[in-house]
Amino acid sequence: MIIIVDFGSQTAHLIGRRIKELGVKHLITTPDLIEELLKSEKPSGIIFSGGPSSVYEKNAPTISKRILESNVPILGICYGQQLIAHLLGGTVSPGKIKEYGPAVFYPDKHPLFKNVQKEQLTVWMSHGDEVMKTPKGFSIIGKSENIKVAAMANEEKKIYSIQFHPEVEHTEMGIEMLKNFLNICKEEPHNEQIDVRGIVRHIKETVGSKKVAMAFSGGTDSFVAGALIAKAIGKKLVPIYIDSGLMRKDAMYKVTTLFPKLFRIRPTVVNARPEFLAALKNVVDPEEKRKKIGALYVQLFEKESFKDKNIVFLAQGTTYADFIHSKSTKHAALIKSHHNVGGLPKNMKLRLLEPIRYFYTDQVRYLGKLLGLPDEVVRQQPFPGPGFAVRIIGKITKERLDKEEQADQIVVEEMEKAGQQNKVFQYWAILTGVNSTAIKGDGRFYGEVVAIRALTTKDRMTADWAKIPYDVLQKISTRIVNEVPGVSRVVYDITTKPPATMEWE
16 A cells, blocks of 8 residues: 655645556545554555645645654655655755646656656656755755755665656656656556446435435536436436526437436526626626625525425536645645635535545546546537536636637637537636727727636646637637627637636636
8 A cells, every 4th residue: 555645735646546547555644643653554655745835934734754764665656756855954945947738757777767758758847945965864866947956765765756747647657657666665566447327226226215416507517416326216306497697508308308308317407697797797706706606506506406395406517636736734725716626615504425536637537437427528628517607717707608609619619610629628718807908990909818727638637828829829820809898809828727727716
């Protein structure tokens, strides 16, 4: 077993997933519990995750030095590397150049980089501090363009560390590095498949004779969650679609036509567009938007579900990425509340049922294929639960909502015409709330700037901006400026995640 020590980084859970995919058992714990678990669990290896703190700050998360003398192989990642250096007498300081996103790494010949054939790799960094001086007994085993100690090791103590994140998909050969560490730990892989029957059985046992109201959006996540529940309890599932006016137009088709065709269960549609616009009136803060949307969703679901006294569960398509982004800990700040998680009221009367809560997006899609769902469901783009509300920066009005919907539809149409829909994970338009000067009809025009965001990713934990052909971007820009009222210009967002989040809000 590998123990992962979570120093406040969302990626601790992603490290866990990668270790599990490599066929090795793992356990995620906090710094204060690691010493006790080291005795009780007798792990074959320990991984220190990244984290947002600086090791020299007051109250920064730390561990006992005894852990580093345990003779159990240790891999430190990002903050984990800095903590190892700090505790063992090295020097950690703010970096002259802070790195967030892709960087070039030059590995030395070392068991941690076995089978890594390239002399340089693209890796994903996310740090403001760096190791300036290694502790006694450590050697440098890799550098980057900007930092001298991008990787270090002490063979005698069996301690290895790297400044970048091998667990994210955009780090070249990152999984191979994790595999090499598992080899150092002498871990034997075993295969573990997603147990659809087990999930279905658990749902059936949990629900019993009661009914489930499904918060159905037509997106991949809610569709797969709904399919699992329908398979488990049949017509005791009551799908409810709250038409907030904040979703793309194709959502209604998937809800009212496709789901009934596949499962012979017709969702209830509640027209609530006026209520959502009223709730969001003059709301600017994105967290407040999410919370108001979440609270209104639940209020409407409860109102609809109380018509049947046997409904005691509220089912949602919440994924692990939603859960992690909405989670804050002692050492980790909240990134943003997902409306399904942080946006739910505390006094909710229905019990939550979230069958895909511990799956990432690519796993959810795989589940969908196992369930026999069509590609138009499984391969569709993720769409945020709060919908266009978080793609409109600033106040939401009927006029701005119409503009966002029109601009977004142009992006979708042109990307599909260009055959980009299966090459790019997600693409959309954002009303930025920023105005700039343009010339229309030989006259000065002052209008809003629309931003385009398009990303490639596997699990949404990290993402790179999509290299869309220039002519496609040109068509999108021309159409939006010409067809969407009040738009002066179009810009393309080329920021990776990290440092940016996927959505602007």
